[in-house]
Amino acid sequence: MKKIGILGGGVWGSALAKVLSSSKVCIFARNKKIVDSINDYKINPNLKFSTFNKNVSSSSNIKDLEDSDFLFIALPAQNIRDVIVNYKIKNKDQQIIIASKGIEMETNLFLSDVIKKILKTDKVSVISGPSFSDEVAQNLPTAVTLACSTKEIFDKISLLFVSKNFRLYFSDDIIGCQLGGAIKNIYAIASGISIGLNLGENARSSLITRSFVEIIRIGKFFNINQKTLFGLSCLGDLILTCGSIKSRNTKFGNLIASQQNTSIKDHLETLSTTEGYYSVKAFKFIATKKKIDMPIMDAVYNILYKKSSIPNEIKNLLERPSGDEIF
16 A cells, blocks of 8 residues: 655545555644544634544654655645755655645745755646535535656556546646646735625626736746646646635625725735745845836736735726737
8 A cells, every 4th residue: 555645634635545545545734633633533623614534643753754655745835945944755666746735935946956956856736626625625526737757657656546527637737737826826815805806707807818818827927838837737727726716816806896995914824825925025126127027917916015005906907908819
């Protein structure tokens, strides 16, 4: 039986553990209550409607995962570096699969580059797509992209997912797969603002479409295969995240629009992880440096970091000159 380690005791890491539980799975979590709950009662108290089988255990000692055959990383993007600096690969054949979404704010690096640099390995793949944790844990139909350096590695990893309800599609575009998962959170915040202000479904549909145009623009800078952007890891995830208040980033946007008398900091503390807040700073730096036109992203950045008023940013967007609909 294959041994799988999962870095991250949150709802996403636990949902993955449920899907992968035909193998031996150990979840690393720093919260002792979560570790004890998984080991003693086979549940994560934060993940509803889901119990684990006997193959799933948990540990607060990261060394217990070091000899795994596969390591899934399901940590908040900004926490990954602090955790993996304490991790040593003992199994030379260990495959690392990034299940986190985001870009490192301090370095503007994609997570695959962070992990390769720290752990000195090239055995890194990425899994990403429209996948709410609670639905994955309930074995509801889900399809995602698994980006690997070769089809052989894809086949090896995909064998771990025995449920036919969790479908994997192959890509060799590892950076492109990460771009969609990281940048869509920014536009989910914009979508949440639209919901919070009751701007209507017409406005939100237009917003999502024009957000996708901006993603294509910055995708060219990273030399990403445009087909990747039209797939599950980008367009699919963008539709899900911007279209549902279940998304933490959409919920965050809704809060800052509907409760404008509350500070951004207080709203951040209300929600567990809002990756878009951090990602927008990194992508704003790149877009400014490379002169990439991304007005919706600029508006989100101005609201979050420059204390610009939401009505003013909406006015600026609506007063932009009309032009050709160019993708």
